[in-house]
Amino acid sequence: LAKTTQPISMDSYEGQEVNITCSHNNIATNDYITWYQQFPSQGPRFIIQGYKTKVTNEVASLFIPADRKSSTLSLPRVSLSDTAVYYCLVVSHGSGNTGKLIFGQGTTLQVKP
């Protein structure tokens, strides 16, 4: 499974756009990029998934360049409630996929008033 690297922590202010970049140099053809969010004392929550270019949902956008060796999670106009740990994962969707997730240490986002 491709290893991911992301910043340990980030600070932002309410109303700003936050971009968290993740590198995954060894991503394979069958791999998808997935992001999870975790609040204190809760389990992780799926945010978004993509394979290439751009994906957008009601929570975030995910930008993936053509070489797929990195990706950027974009959170528009963050609020205090967006303070959480954000995990970037690379997940194989090849044959025999068991859905195992490999979590790194994630990026702790602190949103300030």
Add this chain to the structure above:
Amino acid sequence: DAGITQSPRHKVTETGTPVTLRCHQTENHRYMYWYRQDPGHGLRLIHYSYGVKDTDKGEVSDGYSVSRSKTEDFLLTLESATSSQTSVYFCAIRGTGTSLSSEQYFGPGTRLTVT
């Protein structure tokens, strides 16, 4: 929220005692997973199941066993608890209807302390 519960939510036990954690789902999902979360390590996969009586090891399976006798329940057992197994344990589920999705639903977690 997905119908997934864990019990107990908190437990304190002594070294050497057996402990069983239960994960229960009402979604009839095929895949179930057990993770542990420790400071500085993120979440690590212990065991997972891809069907009734079908289980396999994750990256940190030593000292743990699992069982799945019916679709809705996935049990994690610590045969002889050690202090290194003090952790927060999360159960997760994933259906196969969305085979291209990496979306897993996580339970609320069980905080286990081994003294």
